[in-house]
Amino acid sequence: MMKVATADGVAVPEATDLDLVDRYKYGDEQAFEEIYQRYATMVYNLCFRLSGNPDEASDLSQEVFVRIFRHLAKFRGGSTLKTWIYRVTLNHCRSRLGRKRPEPQPLTGPEGETVREIEDPRRNPEDRAVAESEGRLVAAALARLPGRFREAVTLRDLEDLSYQEIAAILRVRIGTVRSRIARGRERLRDVLESGELLPERSLRAAPREEMV
Amino acid sequence: MSAHVTTERLSAYLDRELPDRRAQEVERHLEDCSHCRRNLDSLSRVVHRLQGLERAAPPPLLAGDVARRVALEGRPRTLVERLESRLTGKPLQSQIFNSFALVMALAGIVYVFAFGLDLIERKRTPVRVVTPEASAEFFRQHEIAIGLRSELEDRVFYREGEMWREQGAAGEPELEIAASSPEGLAVLERNQELAPLLGQGQAVILRDGADPSGAGGRVVKILVE
Numbered sequence: 001m002m003k004v005a006t007a008d009g010v011a012v013p014e015a016t017d018l019d020l021v022d023r024y025k026y027g028d029e030q031a032f033e034e035i036y037q038r039y040a041t042m043v044y045n046l047c048f049r050l051s052g053n054p055d056e057a058s059d060l061s062q063e064v065f066v067r068i069f070r071h072l073a074k075f076r077g078g079s080t081l082k083t084w085i086y087r088v089t090l091n092h093c094r095s096r097l098g099r100k101r102p103e104p105q106p107l108t109g110p111e112g113e114t115v116r117e118i119e120d121p122r123r124n125p126e127d128r129a130v131a132e133s134e135g136r137l138v139a140a141a142l143a144r145l146p147g148r149f150r151e152a153v154t155l156r157d158l159e160d161l162s163y164q165e166i167a168a169i170l171r172v173r174i175g176t177v178r179s180r181i182a183r184g185r186e187r188l189r190d191v192l193e194s195g196e197l198l199p200e201r202s203l204r205a206a207p208r209e210e211m212v
Numbered sequence: 213m214s215a216h217v218t219t220e221r222l223s224a225y226l227d228r229e230l231p232d233r234r235a236q237e238v239e240r241h242l243e244d245c246s247h248c249r250r251n252l253d254s255l256s257r258v259v260h261r262l263q264g265l266e267r268a269a270p271p272p273l274l275a276g277d278v279a280r281r282v283a284l285e286g287r288p289r290t291l292v293e294r295l296e297s298r299l300t301g302k303p304l305q306s307q308i309f310n311s312f313a314l315v316m317a318l319a320g321i322v323y324v325f326a327f328g329l330d331l332i333e334r335k336r337t338p339v340r341v342v343t344p345e346a347s348a349e350f351f352r353q354h355e356i357a358i359g360l361r362s363e364l365e366d367r368v369f370y371r372e373g374e375m376w377r378e379q380g381a382a383g384e385p386e387l388e389i390a391a392s393s394p395e396g397l398a399v400l401e402r403n404q405e406l407a408p409l410l411g412q413g414q415a416v417i418l419r420d421g422a423d424p425s426g427a428g429g430r431v432v433k434i435l436v437e
Contacts, residue, residue, distance in 0.1 A: 032282065033279075036275065036278060040270045040274065040275065041267060041268075041269065041270055043270075044268060044269075044270040044271075044274065045267055045268055048268055054268070054271070057268075058270075058271050058273075058274055058277075061270065061274055061278075062274065062277050062278055062281055065278045065281075065282070066278070066281050066282060066285060069282045069285060070285065131264070131266065134261065134264065135264070135265050135266055138261050138262060138264070138265055139265060142262070142265075153262065156227065157259055157262035157263055158262060158263070158265055158267075160263075162229070163224075163227065163229045178220055178223070178224050178229065179220055181223055181224075181227070182218075182219050182220035182222075182223035182224070183219075183220075185219075185223055185255055185258050185259065186219050186223075186255075188258050188262070189254050189255065189257075189258045192258065192261065193254070
């Protein structure tokens with residue numbers, strides 16, 4: 001169990017997810033706030049990667065937390081809370097977004113920037129600009145993937161989950177997870193290596209039809 | 213392994229999600245196959261670029277928006293919680309108790325459904341008060357047929373008409389005495405357990421003065437006039 005240092009310097013054990021769920025079930029509203037603090041970044045980022053739009057990600061995240069709030073009392077601990085929240089988020093995004101592709105974000109210029117990244121103080125402004133440009137490019141490529149591949153790749157490479165965890169979230173077999181991740185990466189490679197998303201080329205590039 | 217390694221297997225190899233034996237096969241193949249090494253390298257670059265994507269911080273207003281939405285929702289309470297608040301007004305820690313309370317509540321619901329109407333009917337039926345007169349009449353009507361038996365302390369009396377006879381006091385009584393006579397009062401004093409049995413116009417035949425084993429004594433008949 002992790003320990004958290006308090007103001008008076010005494011280390012107290014950090015509540016486990018199940019502790020928080022129990023407290024919530026018994027009416028402790030503070031427990032839900034702690035769950036929010038613990039999982040807000042995870043939920044928001046998954047919504048953002050699946051929708052491709054920061055404003056929509058914000059709306060989706062709100063709705064996801066309302067769903068969590070409504071249904072948390074029914075959480076029985078059959079999976080970890082993290083897996084359960086991922087599943088709630090994913091299902092909600094699927095039902096809200098349907099087969100809609102994420103909106104492609106502008107690839108140039110910080111003017112339209114509405115996403116607040118978690119800042120790394122070690123980076124200088126030039127490095128940050130390069131990282132932002134690269135980030136937009138990769139995000140645009142990811143947004144082009146069919147939903148099933150995008151989900152699997154996001155959970156693996158951005159959320160750093162194991163195949164087993166992903167299988168539990170998606171409720172598919174591990175073989176399916178392996179296949180979706182590989183095919184997603186393969187497509188991303190094709191798009192990124194072709195350079196078709198580079199700003200000077202994207203202006204000329206015709207919209208591509210979905211392949212799946 | 214002669215054929216090239218599939219992209220799916222190389223991808224799983226990158227993620228260390230292959231069983232050891234399969235991973236070793238891939239490694240042996242990669243030593244000799246530049247095509248698969250290039251494939252692996254390009255996949256690895258993609259993964260590296262994906263992993264380089266920054267995590268976005270949730271918008272600062274999100275927490276407040278969620279709090280407002282949640283406040284409007286009001287938390288739906290579970291059946292157990294509703295029961296708990298009714299029973300105790302505070303949370304109960306034991307899951308076992310929760311399960312027990314739930315089972316008992318369900319049993320109570322079933323009981324009320326099954327017997328509730330019957331209970332209500334019983335409550336509405338006035339309690340029948342059995343008066344001594346009614347009881348005596350009842351005895352008169354049924355005593356011969358069913359016989360009456362009374363166990364007082366360790367003594368047993370049988371009812372015969374208006375007369376009680378003690379078990380073991382067989383035969384004709386040696387003495388018939390009135391309950392109000394000095395000797396009758398003395399007998400009743402020695403046998404106080406008879407008082408509940410004797411009403412107006414009744415008699416009892418008993419063995420008076422017997423030792424605790426029931427031996428000895430004399431058979432007497434006491435009349436209440």
